[in-house]
Amino acid sequence: MNTADRLRRLRRELRTKKIGAVLVSQPENRYYLSGFSGSSGYLFITGRKTVLATDFRYLEQAKREAPDYRLLETRQNLNNWLPDLLGSTRNGQIGFEEGYVTVAQHHQLSNALKKVRPGIELTPSNGQFEQLRINKEPYEIEQIRRAADLTRAAFEYAGKIMEAGISEQRLAWQIEVFLRERGSQALPFEAIVASGPNAALPHARPSERLLCEGEPIIIDIGAKIGAYCSDMTRTFCLGTPCETYQRVYHTVQNAQEAAISAVHDMATGQEIDSAARKVIEQAGYGAAFGHALGHGLGLSVHEPPRLGPGSDDLIKNGMVFTVEPGVYLSGWGGVRLEDDVLVTNGIASII
Amino acid sequence: MNTADRLRRLRRELRTKKIGAVLVSQPENRYYLSGFSGSSGYLFITGRKTVLATDFRYLEQAKREAPDYRLLETRQNLNNWLPDLLGSTRNGQIGFEEGYVTVAQHHQLSNALKKVRPGIELTPSNGQFEQLRINKEPYEIEQIRRAADLTRAAFEYAGKIMEAGISEQRLAWQIEVFLRERGSQALPFEAIVASGPNAALPHARPSERLLCEGEPIIIDIGAKIGAYCSDMTRTFCLGTPCETYQRVYHTVQNAQEAAISAVHDMATGQEIDSAARKVIEQAGYGAAFGHALGHGLGLSVHEPPRLGPGSDDLIKNGMVFTVEPGVYLSGWGGVRLEDDVLVTNGIASII
Numbered sequence: 001m002n003t004a005d006r007l008r009r010l011r012r013e014l015r016t017k018k019i020g021a022v023l024v025s026q027p028e029n030r031y032y033l034s035g036f037s038g039s040s041g042y043l044f045i046t047g048r049k050t051v052l053a054t055d056f057r058y059l060e061q062a063k064r065e066a067p068d069y070r071l072l073e074t075r076q077n078l079n080n081w082l083p084d085l086l087g088s089t090r091n092g093q094i095g096f097e098e099g100y101v102t103v104a105q106h107h108q109l110s111n112a113l114k115k116v117r118p119g120i121e122l123t124p125s126n127g128q129f130e131q132l133r134i135n136k137e138p139y140e141i142e143q144i145r146r147a148a149d150l151t152r153a154a155f156e157y158a159g160k161i162m163e164a165g166i167s168e169q170r171l172a173w174q175i176e177v178f179l180r181e182r183g184s185q186a187l188p189f190e191a192i193v194a195s196g197p198n199a200a201l202p203h204a205r206p207s208e209r210l211l212c213e214g215e216p217i218i219i220d221i222g223a224k225i226g227a228y229c230s231d232m233t234r235t236f237c238l239g240t241p242c243e244t245y246q247r248v249y250h251t252v253q254n255a256q257e258a259a260i261s262a263v264h265d266m267a268t269g270q271e272i273d274s275a276a277r278k279v280i281e282q283a284g285y286g287a288a289f290g291h292a293l294g295h296g297l298g299l300s301v302h303e304p305p306r307l308g309p310g311s312d313d314l315i316k317n318g319m320v321f322t323v324e325p326g327v328y329l330s331g332w333g334g335v336r337l338e339d340d341v342l343v344t345n346g347i348a349s350i351i
Numbered sequence: 352m353n354t355a356d357r358l359r360r361l362r363r364e365l366r367t368k369k370i371g372a373v374l375v376s377q378p379e380n381r382y383y384l385s386g387f388s389g390s391s392g393y394l395f396i397t398g399r400k401t402v403l404a405t406d407f408r409y410l411e412q413a414k415r416e417a418p419d420y421r422l423l424e425t426r427q428n429l430n431n432w433l434p435d436l437l438g439s440t441r442n443g444q445i446g447f448e449e450g451y452v453t454v455a456q457h458h459q460l461s462n463a464l465k466k467v468r469p470g471i472e473l474t475p476s477n478g479q480f481e482q483l484r485i486n487k488e489p490y491e492i493e494q495i496r497r498a499a500d501l502t503r504a505a506f507e508y509a510g511k512i513m514e515a516g517i518s519e520q521r522l523a524w525q526i527e528v529f530l531r532e533r534g535s536q537a538l539p540f541e542a543i544v545a546s547g548p549n550a551a552l553p554h555a556r557p558s559e560r561l562l563c564e565g566e567p568i569i570i571d572i573g574a575k576i577g578a579y580c581s582d583m584t585r586t587f588c589l590g591t592p593c594e595t596y597q598r599v600y601h602t603v604q605n606a607q608e609a610a611i612s613a614v615h616d617m618a619t620g621q622e623i624d625s626a627a628r629k630v631i632e633q634a635g636y637g638a639a640f641g642h643a644l645g646h647g648l649g650l651s652v653h654e655p656p657r658l659g660p661g662s663d664d665l666i667k668n669g670m671v672f673t674v675e676p677g678v679y680l681s682g683w684g685g686v687r688l689e690d691d692v693l694v695t696n697g698i699a700s701i702i
Contacts (some may be wrong), residue, residue, distance in 0.1 A: 038554065057553035057643030060681065076661055096454075103457050103475065104449040124454065175530060180524060186541055203389065289541035290407030330411065331364055 002070055002137065006033055009132055011047055020092035021046040022125060023109075024102040028299040029129040031227065036066040043069070044085050046209040053085050056133050078112045086117055092340035135318040140298060141342060141351070143228035144320055147184070148340050148351050150223045151230045154178050164213050164238055168193040172206035175221055184223035186230065192220035199235075199333035202291055202326060205296050213239030216248075216333040221303060229301040231322050233338035248285065248327045248335045255279040255325040259293055259307075263341070263348035269293075269311030277309075278327040285327045288334075294322040297340060319343050320351060352487065354419055357384055360483055362398055371443035372397040373476060374460075377451040380651040381580065382482040387417040394420070394531075395436050404436050429463045435466055446476035452657050473623065476637030486669040490692060491649060494579035496673055498535070499691050499702050501574045502581045504528050515517070515564050515589055519544040523557035524643050526572055535574035538642035539652040543571035550586070550684035553642055553677060567599075567684040572651060580652040599636065599678045599686045606630040606676040607688050610644055610658075613690070614699035620644075620662030627676040636678045639685075645673040648691060670694045671702060 002014075010033065014022065024030050031037050032044065034052055035277040038061050041054030052069035054062050062071055074081050077238025079246065096106070113120050136144070156180050162171060172193040176310060179187065196206035196215040200208040204218075211217060220233040238243055255276040262275035280289045297320060305313035313323075324338030341348040361384065365373065375381050375394035384396065385403055389412050392405030403420035405413050413422055425432050430559050445459070457473065464471050487495070508529050513522060515577060523544040530538065544553035547566040555569075562568060571584040586603075588596055606627040613626035624644040631640045643659025656664035656672060666672075675689030692699040 037556070060552045061555065076659070098455040098458070099453055101451055103447075103452050103454060103455050106454050107449070176531075177528065180527075189538055201411045204412065205388070308427070 002054065003033065003035055006132065007050065007204060010128075013128060013132070014047065014075050014095070016129075017095075019095045019123065019125075020097040021089055022128075023122075024097065024129065025105075025131065026097050026233075028133070028303075029100075031096065032129070032133055032299060034066040034069055036062050036069070037227070038062060038065075041074070041189060042085065045246065047085065047087060051085055051087070053081060063291035078108060079115060082112050083116045086120070089120065090117055091119035093121050093123040095128065096122050097129065098124035099127060099130075101199040106249070120196065122239075127304065133298055134296060134304050134318070136320050136342070140228060141320065142341065144230060144298065144342075145308075147223040147225040147228055147230035149191050150179060150182055150184060150225065151221060151232045153182070154221060154223070155219065155234050156233075157234070158219055159236065162211065162217070162236060162238065165210050166351050167205040167210050168195055168198065169208055171211070171219075175219070179223050183225060185227070186224065188222040188224045188229040192218065192233075194218045196221075196333050197331055199335075200328045200330050202328060202334070202336065214242055214245075216241075216245055216335055216342075218334060218336050220336065220338065227299055229299070230330060230340055231297050231301050231338065232340060233324055233326075233336045235335040235337060244329075244332065245335070247283070248329070250336050251280055251283040252287060252325050252327055252335045255289075256323055256339070259323050259325065260341060260348050260350075261342060262338075263315060263346075265315070265317060265343070267315045269305050269307040269313040269315065270309060272307050272315065273309060273311065276323070280325060280327060286327055288327045290328070291326065294338075296321045315343060317343050317346065320337050321349075352385065354386055355492075357483065358396065358401065361396065361428055361480075363400065364483070365446070367480075368446075369444075369653065370446045370474065370476075371482050372440055372589075373446040374473075375448065375480065375504075377448050377480065379483075379484070379654075380448065383484055383650060384418055385417040387413050387420070388425055389413060389416075389576070392425070393436065397440060402436055402438070402675050403485075404432060407630060412632065428461060428571075431468060431669050433463050433545070434467045437471070440471065441468055444472050444474040446479065449475035450478065450481075455694040464671065465687060466658075468590050476575055478655065485647060485655050487649060487669070487693070491579060492671065495581060495649065495691065495693075496702050498576040498579055498581035499583065501533055501535060502577065502583045504533070505572060505574070506585050510584075510587065513562065513568070513587060513589065516561050518559050518561050519546055519549065519557040520559055522562070524571075526570070530572070534576060536578070537575065538694070539573040539575045539580040540602055542696065543584075545569045545685075547684050550686075551631035551679045551681050553679060553685070555688065560590060565596075567592040567594060567686055569685060569687050571689065577660060578650055580648050581691055582648055582652050582689065584675055584677075584687045585693060586686040586688060589606070595680075595683065596686070598634070599680070602626065602631055602634040602636060603676050603678055603686045603688050606640075607674055607690070610676065611690075611692060611699045611701075612672050614665070614666060614694060614697075616668060616694070616697035618666045619666040620658040620666065622661060622664065623658045623666065623674075624660060627674070631676060631678060639678045639680055640676060641679070642677065645675050647672045647690075666694060668694050668697065 053072040069347035222231040259276035294307040326336030328334035390410035404423040574584040610627035645658040677687030679685035
């Protein structure tokens with residue numbers, strides 16, 4: 001991991017925005033900028049300094065994982081260690097993660113600042129860290145590719161062991177064992193196996209329902225390798241699929257292809273979404289595709305860009321995101337197809 | 352699940368605090384008050400009404416899980432569905448979860464309110480929902496007990512399969528498989544297996560390190576049954592434990608017993624903590640016990656009360672919390688013992 005380069009890019013942005021320092025506490029941002037993987041702590045980054053404040057439980061780990069950071073032990077009372085964290089910083093604006101920091105944390109932090117450094121103001125960082133993470137480095141792409149390859153292998157495995165009479169929960173668990181035994185870290189999200197009418201719920205939890213022949217079975221799973229996520233969906237059918245299934249499946253497949261083809265450098269998230277949506281609408285299923293087309297993925301399984309109605313996120317080379325159209329028919333079930341794509345030379349290809 | 356009774360208790364509190372309504376988005380609070388287990392959505396609860404707003408992905412699930420709530424579909428733009436959520440509520444204070452809602456969400460919500468209902472003000476709910484959840488109902492205690500029983504069985508299993516040469520990661524995974532195959536939902540936290548020097552890191556991640564004889568091996572695991580968590584720790588030693596191990600183990604064991612005996616109705620979290628801390632200090636390991644003694648558990652694996660230095664949380668009948676003293680010696684390792692206790696008749700007993 002090239003922390004130095006990431007810090008350089010962050011500092012360049014800080015100079016542009018005239019922000020003197022940032023306070024980072026969102027786990028993925030923290031990891032991205034320091035290598036520290038513990039579940040609690042603050043990074044304080046200025047133009048020159050990098051400090052990592054964490055509690056007793058993580059000190060040894062922080063020492064190993066974030067050698068470029070000065071370490072600081074936090075104690076219950078913020079006022080006691082905040083001055084040490086801020087060091088000589090006495091004035092100016094400190095960026096914070098407004099999409100992660102809670103109202104209570106913000107309140108506590110501003111109050112403490114008022115006491116120990118009245119010249120400092122907190123200012124929202126406006127998704128600056130997620131923007132840093134949006135362009136994937138070759139190392140990151142490699143990890144996502146490994147996660148995606150493993151997920152593909154898991155779908156192949158699922159296709160082999162799937163049979164009428166096995167429960168959604170059982171199948172989900174067998175897939176999880178497959179992924180974990182082959183190197184996935186704890187799954188980025190709970191595996192979805194949704195069969196028959198349950199497949200009409202885009203985010204169904206695996207239930208005790210037994211798989212039957214002829215009905216749609218949606219499997220949405222991801223792996224995590226080297227801290228990076230994949231997120232993919234396939235829809236299966238045991239036995240002979242009915243006409244509805246074939247028509248819906250075809251529609252979703254065409255929608256996915258249309259969306260992937262629509263990707264170009266500087267396209268908006270909305271543009272790609274509507275390429276898929278148009279295909280589904282034309283097939284008469286417009287109302288049955290109620291969610292967005294996709295989302296970025298990397299250290300988080302959901303991160304920018306967003307591909308959906310109203311999204312003006314710009315698609316650029318080096319981005320990785322999901323393309324996942326779906327059609328859901330209450331009472332019958334649904335079909336979703338999801339792949340992870342990487343944009344290079346203005347073209348999206350499945351990673 | 353007795354949602355009606357929980358709502359009654361919430362409404363009683365709202366009347367006392369003169370808050371007209373609350374907006375609930377923290378997943379465990381949402382589940383507690385509605386039965387809805389999806390990962391996204393708002394409850395809006397007034398003295399008379401209960402509304403659940405969630406997006407397309409969860410509508411069918413919400414219908415099944417929260418039959419007492421009026422359902423509302425959320426769309427990207429808050430302004431479009433917020434008036435419908437608020438209904439006839441035009442004035443007064445709406446409590447929100449200041450420990451969960453982010454600064455960005457709060458900002459967005461206040462702005463939308465200013466537009467559509469300028470007479471409404473957001474007010475922090477001051478942990479009110481966690482306070483509702485702090486006294487466990489018999490049904491909840493039963494779920495936690497099942498989770499704890501399963502965790503005990505997993506420790507027994509771990510003791511049997513543990514041997515020199517197996518890696519921390521492998522052992523952690525085998526324990527996870529044991530728990531999941533016997534009915535645990537996705538684990539409430541990543542299993543910790545920390546051996547030798549790694550056991551000096553209270554929150555170590557399982558590594559590729561192979562277990563050796565004669566060194567401390569800390570295993571910290573939990574199960575989740577019916578949405579309720581357990582959280583327990585045992586420390587093992589393969590072969591003959593050294594003198595340090597025996598002395599430290601004994602100290603931690605005595606500290607845990609002292610803390611459990613110190614529990615009485617209306618004791619403070621600090622009081623119970625210092626009962627354990629005193630034993631560890633007297634043995635000369637005071638500096639090596641750097642974390643708090645324990646925390647409540649239930650739907651969340653960490654919830655009030657807090658047992659630690661400075662905590663004035665009052666311990667009362669019906670509460671369930673962990674008691675987990677530990678001693679960590681850099682370079683050597685550590686010992687932690689953790690059980691989940693329930694307070695009844697002013698006495699704590701292991702659940």
